Amino acid sequence: MQALLMLVAFVALLQLSTQTEYLSSSEDICRLFPDKTKLRKPGYCDRWITCKDSKSSDGGFCNGQLFNLGKGSCQKSLESSDTYCKAPCGSKSNGYIGDTFNCANWYFCNKTTVLSSGICSNGMYFDQNKQMCLYPKDTICNAKFELCQIVPTGVKIRDEHNCDKYITCKAGKATTTTCPEGLYYDVTSGNCIKKSLVPCHKIPHPIEVCGTKKLAKRNVFVSDGATCRGYFYCRDLGSGVPDPTPAWHQCPLEFFFNEERAGCEARVDRKCAEDRCDGRGNEYELAEIPGCQHYIKCVNGAESGEILKCDDDMYFDAEAQRCTTTMKAYGICTK
Template sequence: MFKSPLAILLCFIFSSIYAEQSEPTVEEICKQVAPGTTILYPNICDKWVRCPSSFGAEDYEEGSCVFGLYFNKDTGRCESIEDVVCPYASAETSNRCATKEDGTFLEDPDNCSGYVFCNNGKEMQSTCPYGLIFNPEQSACVYSKDYNCVVKEVVANVNPICKAVPKGILLANTNDCTKYYKCDEEDQLDSLECTEGEAYNYSTLKCVPRNEVVCHPLAPELEPELDVCGSDNNTLVGYIADKESCSAYYICVQREDGKPDRQPIHLKCQTGYFFDSNTWSCRNRVNVKCYLDRCEGMGNKYVNVIDDCASYAHCKNGVTVNNGKCKTGFFFDERSQVCTQETITYAACMP
């Protein structure tokens, strides 16, 4: 049945909202935190989970707080419900009277003048007379000068993962070993990055030199740092020929600290062209003298050889397999693939 554009749009909006509000699973959270971290069980205020001792292990440990307590993810202990701000509790989902005796008075965390009366295990909202505030210590309405009321902070718009883990905890970025996350004091997930030359060590929760790092098992391997841009005593900047390919080159950028670029951009000339380090350009391969294997990119053809325009190399799958030489008085022409009496003066083969 055909749906109107409005109906389709509404379905998309509602499905997006649902996806944004869904909580991560225990397994998803434990994949990013350090092994052995204790977290609040998603969507349950009085339950906790200790993540496995190592990545891939299954030794989860679960526990529940005793009656009347919530798990405090920041202290790692079960504490009185009044002392714990549970990120999963809300006016719609949390009934504080469920654990209280009938006749108990509770403060309204959002309103100094309001209070809650417990009756048959249910909350009954009420408000003090005008000019008075509720004092939970006396279970009575008093003048504001007689009690210092502080409205509790409302937990809202927090990151789903940060709801379950302690504030300030670091989490691995499973897509990039040089980056990591941190749950801040507002339970927002901040994306951070190690300084250049370092990566995030999953086991120690620190940025360490790249050659010492233990990346998260799901993170891609780090690209090796290259030394093509020189050393600390001799930094190279600009376009540098690749020592393993006639057609490839690197772009070494100038760093503010003066150190050589360890992750230069690697590019390659189009087919039939070699990189010329003298002009910093891609030129027709016969016009560039390259001392590497000139069969690169030539499949099963023949190519001129360095310093002898009368000789040629036989290529197979882009690699030199043997050499040959034209008869006396003839030169090899890479372009026409034949020996010719016409003098060949390509830069590629001239002495």
């Protein structure tokens, strides 16, 4: 059991810390950056790209020079900490070796000395096993890079595994920053904003969501601390062993999670400190104001900040999504 727990914890840590991208990936690197961000073009040392609408576009080419990440411009040489463009020749290298960051590049090495280098033509890749250039369909491109190898110092990177965090790089090393409580990182604006306004597919675990080693929460459902409908299930891993990777679940649309009852409760009867428009799209949501006459305008599943009120002799019908003359008495708006 202990070995299994250590493996689970290691996998969770790996998911949080990995920053490796593969050159052959179909995902665009600009998904992680705001518009106008300037990056080194993955797989190249002499050119850069700019981001627009989460897509990469060619930014420029350094004719006879290299793109210096630290200065964000073309320079004759790179900073000492910039190892991305370093030839892969090592003390045990002998013969042809494929590049680690561009599948088309090759080097002919005599230990650490580069005797010659080149680039496969016609869109071909260098195959390390066959020691020759082949068409992409006949070989596999394993060229990869770390985010800090293409990102200038201080540029914010969206952390795909934690909505409340972002990453910055300095001298090739990554630092993770957590947004203030109640905020998520918004890649569009490059700022931490109200979490209900940021689409989050992996709700971050609240601190000690499943308890501590002194008092672990076992075989229970707990609120996700971020949404009205979401909750985590903490597995029973034994006394003093809080679940490090609790599974996230969500109540159906018309229900909110009630931690005291460890279950889902009708949203019209359950007060919630988070965004009540959770799941509503561009509809309306009953407000937690006595009298049951007030309702909230939802925009893309988030509170717009606009609270509306029915006429004095009318009440908001949560099911019909409109004001009616029928008196309503929901749990969240009755005195």
